[in-house]
Amino acid sequence: MAKLYFRHGTVGSAKTLNLLAVAHNYERQGKKVVVIKPGFDDRYGTKEVASRAGLHREAHIILSASGRLDRSMFEDAQCVLVDEVQFLTARHIDQLRDISDQVGVPVIxxxxRTDFRSKLFEGSRRLMELADxxxxxxxxCHRxxxxxxFNLKCVDGVALLDGPSQQVGGDEIFQPVCSLHYVEALNLDGVEGIDEDIAESELTT
Ligand SMILES: [Zn+2]
Structure with missing residues (x-):
């Protein structure tokens, strides 16, 4: 039976490189893959699925928040691959579960897993609930x-828990870090301080 897979990792863990390698292997055997990505991740141009290692290809489906995945879109596919899945809605994940079950195609x-505040993304939460x-x-860890x-957000060299996910004009980067260095970079006593710090930053903004 076809399965629904969630392969999660921090920033810089070569997830997209892994996706591109799986797609390459299927296609080399003459099997069709369908590559999906969320519509608003335009890091490398809207259609491009690109790894930091330099490899890239075009996605077949660019999915907006209101977009719907229909079973008929996948009938001749041997494998469905989703990049940046954290940005999909819970409903999209429900649809992927159905595609895996009803069409009988693996969905990877x-x-x-989590954002820079250490909280689950919507798509990732639903995958934790539904994935085989x-x-x-x-x-x-970067340090x-x-x-x-954890994914540590740094703007102009300063680690932050607040602000929008995209900073205009700032030099924003995300670093993969262990829990010790996440807490240390944010000047917290421990992970127990994360929620307090988020609440404080929301009061002041
Ligand atoms: Zn570390």
Whole structure:
């Protein structure tokens, strides 16, 4: 039976590279893949699915928040691949579950588990609930050799828990970090301080 997969990892864990390799392997055997990405991730141009390692290809489906995935779109596909799946809605994940079951095609979703505030994304939460298989794509902390589990947001070199996810005019980057370095960079006593800090920043903005 076809499965629904969630392969999650922090920023810089080569998730897209993994996706591109899977697509390449299917196509080399003459099998059709369908690549989906969310509409508003325009990091590398709207249609492009691009890895930091330099490989890229075009997505077949650019999915907006109100867009719908219909089973008929996947009938001749051997594999469905989703990039940046954290930005999909819970309803999209429900539709992917149905496609996997009813069309009988494996659906492999790649994305972040949590945002820079350490909270689950909507799409990732629903995948945690519905996926047959949950796998971690691992990478090491930017500041030590422990496994990274957080995405630290830095604007102009300062680690932040507040602000919009896209900073206009600022030099914003995300770093994969371990829990020790996440807490240290944000000047917190421990992860218990995260919610307090978020609440404070919301009061002042
Ligand atoms: Zn670390």
């Amino acid at each position: 979703c790649y994305g972040l 298989s949950i796998e971690e794509v691992k990478t090491t 030590c050799n422990r496994k990274a589990i």
